[in-house]
Amino acid sequence: MVKLEPGFAEVQGRRPGNQGDAGATGLADKPRLLVIERDGQPAFLTRTHLGEDYEIVTVRSVGRALAMLREKTFEGVYVDTGQLAAVHRAGVLIQADEVLEAISDGVAVVDPDLAVTWANPEFLALADPSVTTVGSKFYRALGNPEVIGSETCPFTNAVASRLPSSTVLRIGANRYLRVTVTPVFEHGGNLSQLIALTRDITDETQQQLKVNAIHKAGDELADLTPEELSEMGVEERTDLLKYNITRHMKDLLGLDFIEIRLLDRPTGRLIPLLTEGMTFVAANRELYARKENNGVTGYVAATGQSYLCRDTAQDPLYLEGAAGARSSLTVPLTYHGTVIGTLNVENAHAYAFDERDRQFLEIYARNVASALNTLELLQAEKFSAATASVEAISRELALPLDDILSDATTVLDRYAGHDDDIIARLRHLLIRAREIRSLIQKVGSTIAPEPKRSTPRPAPRLAGTRLLVVDADEAIRRSAHHLLGGEGATVETARDAHEAIALARQTPYSAALVDIRLPDLDGYATFCKLREVQPGVPIILMTGFGWDSSHSIVKARQEGLQTVLYKPFRADRLMEAVEQALRPTGDAASAASATSTIATAQVSNADQEGQDAESRATTEVQAHGS
Template sequence: MIVPEQVEVLVFGVEPSTLSPVIDGLKGHCRLTAADSLGDALERLKGESPPGFCLVGNHEGGTGLILEATGLLDRFPEAVVLLNDREEILWANTLASQVLNFSSHNGKRARLFDVWEDAEIVGQNFCPVNTVLVTGCQAKTRVRVNDKTFYDVTVSPVTSRVTDGQQLLLATLRDNSEEILQQQKLNAIYKAGLDLGDLQPEEVLELSTHDRIELLKSKLRYYTQELLEFETVEVRIIDQASNTLRPLLALGMDPTAEQRTLKVSAEGNGVTGFVAATGRSYLCENTTTDPLYLVGATGARSSLTVPLIRHDQVLGTFNVESFRPGAFSQTDLQFLELFCREVAVALNTLDLLMAEKATTVEESTKRVLCEVADPVDDILNDTSWIYEKYGEQDPQVRERLKRVLQHTQDIRELIRQAGSSIYTESGAAILKKPSHPNLAGKRVLVMDKERDIRHSAHEILERFDVVVETARDGEQALRMARTFHYDAVICDIKPPDMGGSELYRRLRETHEHTPVILMTGFGYDGEHTLVRARQLGLKSVLYKPFILNQLLKALEDAVCPAM
C-alpha cells in the first residue's frame, strides 16, 4: 500500500498559546515546518520545493510574506533588498537582482557590497548598515557604479526582530543617474563659464586682441565637444555696423554655409538670422521640413540655435546640429542656454578689455601729442623765421629749411598715425569715437599768449583729427600764415605785440580767403577790436576758455560755409 506524501505547511510567527489547538490538529494530516525568522521563511518559500501552505501568526511578518508571495515587491519601481545585520542579502526583488547581478534564490548568502563589485560609496555615510544598527534610524548614502551610473541607497530597520536577536534591514537602491548627471553638467557649465572669461594679468598684458579671441575660441571648442558633446557647432557674432552675423567659430560646418552672409533678420536668413533678430531660442526637430532652416552641416537632420544675450542685448548666436532627426531635447536646450549665458559674459569681457585698451591707446596718444605740442610749435616758429630771413639768400638753405619744416610737421602726424593704428588693432570698432567729418584733416592756426589756451586747442581739436599749430604773438602768427597753408586761423583779440584789429587786417591781406576767427575773454574790449574787425568782414567770435560745441560750430561754419 502506497502512503501519500503529506503536504508541507510552513509555520511562521505562531505563538503556541494562541494557535496550539490548530497546530495539534494539523500534525496528523500535514508535515509542519517552522520558520524562525522572516528571512528563514522567505528562503523556504523561494526554495526548490516550497511548502504548499503557510500558517502565519505574526501580523508584521505575515505582511512581508504576503507582499513577497504575491510578487508585489517585484513590481516596485526601485530595487529592494532584505539584509541581515551582517549585511548579507536574504532576498532581493527582480530589479535589485538585475542591478546587483545576483540571485537570492540560489540559497547562497553574500554581503551587499561584495556582490556589488563596481560600486563605490561616494556619499557621506560610508557604513549605512552599521549606522542603522547603532542608531535604529534610517540611513542614506550614494553609490557610483561608473561615470554615468549612480544610485541612492536608503537602509531602514525592520521593526520585528528574529528569535536569535538579529536585526533585519530593508535597503532600496534608487537609480539617480539622470538627476546627478544633470547637476554635474550644471556645475561643469558654471566652471566652464568662469574659465571662458578668465584671463590672468600676464595674459591681459601679453596677448593681443586677436590672441584673446583665439584663446576664447579654443576654450569654446573644447567645452562644446567635451562638455556638451555636440557634433557640429557654429558661433556667430553680430557686427553692429553692418547688422550682419560674422562667424567666430565653426566645427563640422559646410564651408559654403560657414562663409554665407547672414543678416540679423527674421526672414530670409535662416534660423540663425531669426534667432538673432528675435532673441528667442529655436529647436528644429527635422531640417527637411522646417521652412526656416538653411543647410549648415551637410546631412544634418536637426538643429538647436540659442541667442547670446548680455544685458538684454543680443550679441550673437550659438548653433549646433546633429545628423539624427529630433536629436535635441528640452534639457539640451536648457543646458545650451545656460552655457550661452556664460559665453555672452566672456564675449562682453573681451569687449570691455578691447574698449579699455583702445581708450588707453587714445589717451596715451593724446598725452604724447600734447607733450610734443610746444616743442614742435617752437621748432616750426623758429624755423619759419630763419626761412623768411635767410631762405632767399641760398637755395640749398631754403630747401633744407623746407625739409626741416616738413619733417617737424610729420612728427605729429606719425604719432597720430601710430596711435590710430594701435587703436584700430585693439578693437576700436566697438567704441563710438566722436567724429566731425567736416573737420577731419583740416589745418588750424591758433594764436594766444597763454600756454593753457594753446594746449587746450591742441587737446580739444586733435580729438577730431584736426591738425593744430600755435603761435605766441601776432608776428609769429603772421609768419606761420605766410609759410604754411591753414584752413582757418583763431586769434586772441589782444596779441602782446600789436593790436587785435591790425593782426586781423594783416592776416586777411596775407590770405584773403582764409577764415579768421577772433576770441576774447570775458572783459572790456577797450580798443574796440571786434567792432573794427566786423567792419573788415569778421563773422565769428569765440569766448575763452573754449566751449566745445561753440568752438566746433565756429570752425565748421568757417571751413564749410555752404553747410
C-alpha cells in the same frame, strides 16, 4: 500558523507523530520549529514540552525570525503569549514585505554587520549577478561600487546620527545609484537592522555631468593668460575660439555640422564666424535678423527664441545648411539679454534633437556669447586704455611742443645770418617737433589696434585741418588742444602776435583763432598781419564781453572778418565757429549772416556804453553759461 493559549502558544501544522509521508522505511526527521525568545523566558518550556518532538531553532528578534523563515523551512513558529506585540509587529513586517516587493526602488534589509538579509526584486536587478545577494555584504552585493557622493559611508553616518543618510554610488562602468540608509533600533537602543533604499539616478546624473562638462568647456573658451593675450593677435584669438567651439561640439555633443553667425546690429546682417560642415552656398548666404525669408537662423536672431526643426523636409523656415541634413537646432547667442548672434547645429537624421539637446545647446551658447564678448571687451579695453594714455601724454606735451615750435620759428624768422647749416637745423627741429605728436599716436595704435568695426568709424569733424590758436592765456591754449585736437585737428598755439606771425610765415594753416587782447599787438593789427602773411586764411577773433578800446572787431569786420567767438566759450560754440570759418567763402557768408548781425550789435553796444558795459556783459555771460 500560530495558535495562542493562556500559558503558551501551541504550534499548528504537521502534528508530531504524523509521519505518514515518511514512507515505510522508518520515522522521518523531527520537524523544525522556530522559537522567538526575545526575553529569554520561554527557553525552559520549549525544552520541556516541545524539544522531544521538534527540532528547535531559537532567534531573539522578529526581524531575524522573518529572515530565517525566508532561508529555511519550518513547521511552525512558537511565540509566548507575553510577546503579542512582537507577533503584531511581525504581521506588520510581513505586510511591509509585500509592499517593498512591489515598489520600483531597490530595497535591502541589512544587519549590523552590513550583510544583506533581504532584498526586493528591484535591488536584486541592480546587484552583481555573480554574487549571491542575500548573505553578502551590501557593497559586495553591488559589485564594490565607487562612492562619489558627499557621504563616504551612509551606514556609519546613519548609525552615528540615528537619522537617514544618503550618498551616490557608481556601479559598473556608467550607472549611478542614490542610496539612503535608515537605521532601525530595538527598544533597548541596540541596532536591529538598517534599511537601504536604492534609486537608479543614472539618467539625471549623466545629464548633470554633461551640463557640468559644458560649463567647464565654456569657461575654457576665453581662458587666456595675460602673456597669451599679449602674444596673440585678434585673428589668432578668434581662430583659437573657433577651434575650441568645434572641439567641444564634437566631443561633448557629438555634433559635426555647426554654424555660428554674429549680428551686426546697425545693418541687422548675420555675419558668418564659424561654418563647420556647411555647404559653400550656406556658408556664404546673406542672412538678416528677420522673421521671414531668412531661414531659421534669421528667425531666431529676430525673436531671440530657440528653434527645434525636427524634420527639415517638413519645415518651411528651414534653408539648407549641411548637405542632406534632416534636422536642426538653432539657439540665440545672448549676452545680458541682448542677441549678439546665433548658433546652429544640424544632423543627417530626422528627429535627432530633443528638448534636452536644446537645454544643453542653450547653456553652451551662453558660454559662447560670454566668450565672444570677453574677447571683444579685452580688445576694446586695451584700445581704450592705450587711447587714454596717448591722450594724457599728448595733453602734457602739447604746450611744451608749442613753445619749441614758437621759439624755433621765431629764431628762424629773425635770423639775419647766412649760415645755411643753422637754417637747416632749425627747419629740422621744427619738423621733428611736429613729428612727436604723430609718433605718440602711432605708438598707441601699435600697442592696441582699434577693434574691427562692422561699419567704418566716421571721420573726425576737423580731420586734416591745421589750426593756429593765439592767446596769452595758457588755459585757453590748453583747452584748444583738448577740444579741437579731439575732433581731429592739428593744433599749434602762440603766446603773442609776433610768435603767431612767425609761425604763419613758415607753415600754412586752415584757420587761425586770435584773441583781440595780446601782449604786443591788438586784435585788429594781428588780424591784418596774418592776412598779409597768409592772405586766404580764415581768421576768428576771440573776445570777452567787455570794452574793446581799439575797436578791433568793428575794424576787422570792415576788412572781411566773418566770425567772432565770445569767451568763455563752450565746446559746441567753438566747433560751430571753426566749422563756419572753414566753409567756402560763399557758404560762409550766408551761414554767418545771423551770427554776424548779433555779433555786430553786441560790439556796437560795447563801443557806445564804454567801460560800464563790462559789468553787464559779465552778468550776461553767467546767465548764458547757466
